[in-house]
Amino acid sequence: MNDTETGRFITFEGGEGAGKSTQVSRLAAALGSAGKTVVSTREPGGSEAAEEIRRLLVSGAVDRWQPDTEALLHNAARVEHVAGVVRPALGAGKWVISDRFHDSTLAYQGYGHGLDPDRVAALHALIFGDFRPDLTLILDLPVADGLARTQGRDGAEDRYERMSRDFHERLREGFLAIARAEPDRCVVIDATADEDSVHARVLAVVEERLRAGLD
Numbered sequence: 001m002n003d004t005e006t007g008r009f010i011t012f013e014g015g016e017g018a019g020k021s022t023q024v025s026r027l028a029a030a031l032g033s034a035g036k037t038v039v040s041t042r043e044p045g046g047s048e049a050a051e052e053i054r055r056l057l058v059s060g061a062v063d064r065w066q067p068d069t070e071a072l073l074h075n076a077a078r079v080e081h082v083a084g085v086v087r088p089a090l091g092a093g094k095w096v097i098s099d100r101f102h103d104s105t106l107a108y109q110g111y112g113h114g115l116d117p118d119r120v121a122a123l124h125a126l127i128f129g130d131f132r133p134d135l136t137l138i139l140d141l142p143v144a145d146g147l148a149r150t151q152g153r154d155g156a157e158d159r160y161e162r163m164s165r166d167f168h169e170r171l172r173e174g175f176l177a178i179a180r181a182e183p184d185r186c187v188v189i190d191a192t193a194d195e196d197s198v199h200a201r202v203l204a205v206v207e208e209r210l211r212a213g214l215d
Contacts, residue, residue, distance in 0.1 A: 007090035008210055011101040013178075014139035015171050016161050017146030018191045019198060023139065024099045026199045027206065031095055034213045039089040042099040044077040047084035053077035058157040067113035071120055074105045075127055082128065095212075101133060103178050103186075108160065111174025112167050132185060135209050137202060138175050139191035143168040146191075 010027070012020040021042075028038045045054040053073055057065075065073070078101075089096045102124050110117035143165065150161050179186040187205045191198055207214045 007093050008095045008135070009086065009090060009133045010095065010206065011098045011103065011133040011136045012139060013100060013103045013107070013136055013175055014191060015143065015146045015168055015175065017149030018139035018141055019195065020099045020139055022195060023137070023198060023202055024097050027202055028097050030203055030214055031212060036212070037094045039085065039094050039096045041081070041085055041096065043081060043101055043104065044074055046081040046098065049080040049084070050077040053080070058159050060159055062159060062162050064159070067109050067115050070113065071105060071109040071115060071123060074109065075123055078102065079127060082131070102128070103136060103175065106178060107171050107174035111177065112163070112171040135206065136186045137205060138179050138186055138188045139198070140172070140176065140188050141191040143172055
């Protein structure tokens with residue numbers, strides 16, 4: 001890749017156990033094989049400062065924070081992540097793939113915790129303006145299936161997984177509502193399929209939407 005190429009920003013979203021991390025890794029490998037320079041990252045986290053905030057959010061008691069506090073912490077981590085990782089990589093013409101971004105804050109703190117989604121969106125706009133991913137892939141599956149997949153994981157970062165079933169149902173509906181509201185950016189992918197089938201669908205969408213040269 002040369003410096004004149006335009007970077008692309010792809011995000012993966014979805015509830016717990018949807019398989020985002022696996023698909024991020026596989027897409028990064030595919031793009032790399034196609035000659036793209038790829039940066040894989042995650043939220044909350046992705047930069048040294050943002051990882052410090054991540055530890056406050058993903059561990060500890062379920063009721064550790066007020067929903068407004070969570071929303072502010074996620075956005076604080078995002079400021080560090082965008083400034084330290086995302087914007088520099090895009091500016092250098094790299095393709096950035098993030099495991100979660102602002103849609104997770106809207107879904108988790110807005111729909112899941114019951115904050116006004118318009119307020120959550122307004123906070124993002126206040127800080128980041130119209131900065132959005134070029135493409136968002138929402139991996140969707142029934143809540144029971146997703147939570148079953150999380151069983152046996154390392155429990156150090158399981159705070160959100162331990163939230164109520166109703167929370168996770170609202171979360172799923174939130175992601176689907178986001179996809180309906182922004183069809184030009186968001187694509188819902190059936191995550192109940194096997195890993196290879198999901199990966200194939202991801203590649204097809206990325207090629208269709210961004211002309212990534214994956215054929």
